[in-house]
Amino acid sequence: MILETQGLTKRFGRITAVDSLDLEVRQGQVYGLLGPNGSGKTTTLGMILGVTNKTGGSYSWFEKGEDYRLRKQVGAILEHPIFYPYLSAMQNLRITALIKEIEKPDYAHALKMVGLYERRNDRFSTYSLGMKQRLAIASSMLSDPGVLIFDEPTNGLDPQGIAEIRNIILEIRGMGKTILLASHLLDEVQKVCTHFAVLRNGKRIFAGEVDAVLNKKNRIEIGCADLEKAKHILSNDQRVLHIEHANGYLVTEVDPLLTTQEINRIMMDQGVILSHLVFKRSNLEEQFLAILKESDD
Amino acid sequence: MIRILQLEFLKLKHYKAFWIILGLFVVFYFALGFFTKRVIDWFLEENMEQLGQFANMGIPLFDFVDIWQNLAYLTFVFKWILAFVVIISICLEFSNKTIRQNIIDGLSRREFMFSKLIMILALALLAGLLLLLLGLFLGLLYSQVKSPDFILMNMEFIPAYILEIFSFLCLAMLFAFIIRRTGFAIIIFIFYTAMFEPIGAAIMQYEYKIANWYLPMRAINNLIHVPFQKYAFMEVQDYVAWVDVLVVFGWTGIFLLLSYWILKTRNL
Numbered sequence: 109m110i111l112e113t114q115g116l117t118k119r120f121g122r123i124t125a126v127d128s129l130d131l132e133v134r135q136g137q138v139y140g141l142l143g144p145n146g147s148g149k150t151t152t153l154g155m156i157l158g159v160t161n162k163t164g165g166s167y168s169w170f171e172k173g174e175d176y177r178l179r180k181q182v183g184a185i186l187e188h189p190i191f192y193p194y195l196s197a198m199q200n201l202r203i204t205a206l207i208k209e210i211e212k213p214d215y216a217h218a219l220k221m222v223g224l225y226e227r228r229n230d231r232f233s234t235y236s237l238g239m240k241q242r243l244a245i246a247s248s249m250l251s252d253p254g255v256l257i258f259d260e261p262t263n264g265l266d267p268q269g270i271a272e273i274r275n276i277i278l279e280i281r282g283m284g285k286t287i288l289l290a291s292h293l294l295d296e297v298q299k300v301c302t303h304f305a306v307l308r309n310g311k312r313i314f315a316g317e318v319d320a321v322l323n324k325k326n327r328i329e330i331g332c333a334d335l336e337k338a339k340h341i342l343s344n345d346q347r348v349l350h351i352e353h354a355n356g357y358l359v360t361e362v363d364p365l366l367t368t369q370e371i372n373r374i375m376m377d378q379g380v381i382l383s384h385l386v387f388k389r390s391n392l393e394e395q396f397l398a399i400l401k402e403s404d405d
Numbered sequence: 406m407i408r409i410l411q412l413e414f415l416k417l418k419h420y421k422a423f424w425i426i427l428g429l430f431v432v433f434y435f436a437l438g439f440f441t442k443r444v445i446d447w448f449l450e451e452n453m454e455q456l457g458q459f460a461n462m463g464i465p466l467f468d469f470v471d472i473w474q475n476l477a478y479l480t481f482v483f484k485w486i487l488a489f490v491v492i493i494s495i496c497l498e499f500s501n502k503t504i505r506q507n508i509i510d511g512l513s514r515r516e517f518m519f520s521k522l523i524m525i526l527a528l529a530l531l532a533g534l535l536l537l538l539l540g541l542f543l544g545l546l547y548s549q550v551k552s553p554d555f556i557l558m559n560m561e562f563i564p565a566y567i568l569e570i571f572s573f574l575c576l577a578m579l580f581a582f583i584i585r586r587t588g589f590a591i592i593i594f595i596f597y598t599a600m601f602e603p604i605g606a607a608i609m610q611y612e613y614k615i616a617n618w619y620l621p622m623r624a625i626n627n628l629i630h631v632p633f634q635k636y637a638f639m640e641v642q643d644y645v646a647w648v649d650v651l652v653v654f655g656w657t658g659i660f661l662l663l664s665y666w667i668l669k670t671r672n673l
Contacts (some may be wrong), residue, residue, distance in 0.1 A: 157509045159673040186602035190506040195419055206412050208509040 110135055110255050110286045114214040115165035117150050125151040129309040133288055138281050140297035141290040143247050143307035149290040150187060157184055171218055180208045183248030184257035189240040194201035195308055197224055200232055201250055208251045218246040222276060238269035243274055253351055255286040255300040294396050321395050324351060328368060331384025357384060419438045430486045437480060438539045451480040467547040472540050473562035474643060484570050487528050488577035492590045495521055495581035505673045514668050525574040533567035551633040565645040569628045572653050575660040582667045598622050624652045
């Protein structure tokens with residue numbers, strides 16, 4: 109277990125920013141913390157990183173508790189990249205290395221990984237936002253930590269910057285590191301994460317595997333001359349979870365075991381000729397909206 | 406310990422404003438020493454008639470034995486410059502949010518405060534060293550007596566001076582931790598230390614006859630009493646009183662505990 113929180117709570121006056129949050133992040137997971145702005149993602153990360161004082165509950169790094177020294181084995185960026193503006197990239201990384209007590213810091217490797225080696229002696233204040241974000245990643249990777257925390261890493265970047273950061277994160281994932289990624293972008297979580305939790309108003313309203321959620325229900329669109337007959341046939345199949353009419357087609361939600369070939373075969377057997385058969389992989393956005401909707405009910 | 410010292414040095418090494426202000430401090434410090442002698446000589450010459458006997462004797466401002474207390478008192482104004490250095494360097498960590506990243510990276514809040522305390526100690530020691538150098542220099546230049554016994558006598562004013570500066574800078578650190586914004590912190594610090602408390606103390610003393618030696622600025626300033634009335638044959642405290650030292654130690658402890666408490670309980 110890399111990180112565990114139990115009943116973690118933060119109140120700012122009357123507002124409860126994080127409400128008895130339970131999280132479990134295990135070795136090797138890429139864990140997405142998903143939620144709209146103001147849902148308590150950054151406050152949660154602030155608490156587990158020691159900058160926001162918790163109101164209640166507990167957290168534990170590496171099953172060893174809350175000791176500040178444990179943070180030296182975590183690479184983390186909260187919100188914006190933060191460095192001494194009047195120092196160069198190298199000088200800033202030296203400060204990080206000193207705080208984290210890194211024995212032999214490999215500055216060149218970290219800087220090359222994010223493509224900043226050539227600019228290493230320029231002052232931080234001369235960097236573009238994308239470069240600042242990349243330097244933050246280099247800094248968090250400097251101690252070769254087992255776990256990394258990124259908070260909205262692509263916020264405010266242009267499409268090219270976003271692509272660069274995503275590729276770096278995927279590269280880090282490829283190294284087998286555990287990543288905790290907070291984001292309000294579903295697309296980002298879907299592309300990068302293996303697991304995710306959804307936060308809303310400081311509460312965890314969902315937690316699970318990205319693949320399991322994505323594959324829980326597939327959507328298949330069916331078109332034919334006699335929609336009612338097709339509907340009748342499908343409604344007798346237990347693997348079909350839901351059927352509705354839309355745009356002159358039948359839109360079905362089916363168990364992943366039921367493939368398009370299978371549907372085609374069943375229909376043929378019953379004498380129905382399909383004119384339209386489209387597999388639609390369900391995306392996280394719909395699941396997310398569904399989860400939000402469920403939590404409203 | 407060495408790691409924390411290195412950390413603070415890395416942060417300050419390339420911070421120009423810090424070195425410029427510190428450089429100004431050193432320049433002003435020595436300039437004051439030299440110009441004071443000049444100004445007094447000039448003043449005595451101009452007023453030869455009225456002052457008669459004084460002018461002939463000269464004021465033995467820079468004679469050994471007296472010089473340590475005189476210089477320590479004269480240069481007390483400069484402790485505000487050092488206080489600005491402390492406030493700027495701490496508030497900058499808040500405005501750049503670098504304190505936040507320091508903590509995230511694995512520094513404890515206590516270590517952070519300790520790193521600033523080391524800077525404060527270094528500044529206080531620097532001030533003490535300057536006092537020693539300036540005293541030796543001016544004393545050897547102008548003093549009537551130059552034997553080692555006299556040079557060493559009254560030298561306890563140097564450690565007292567270091568304590569005075571150290572305590573004053575701890576108060577500056579407390580203001581920086583509470584207020585967090587450079588401009589505000591400096592203004593409110595000046596307002597409190599140079600106006601609010603002195604005026605309040607004067608009102609307490611002269612209007613209401615309430616003793617006020619225990620107020621923080623009074624206590625800090627009391628370590629080294631005003632020496633100059635003695636040249637008009639008035640009685641002055643020309644030694645460092647233990648009770649004054651204890652009061653200042655007490656306040657320094659309070660400043661440090663409050664600073665730590667504020668740093669500990671606030672969100673960064």
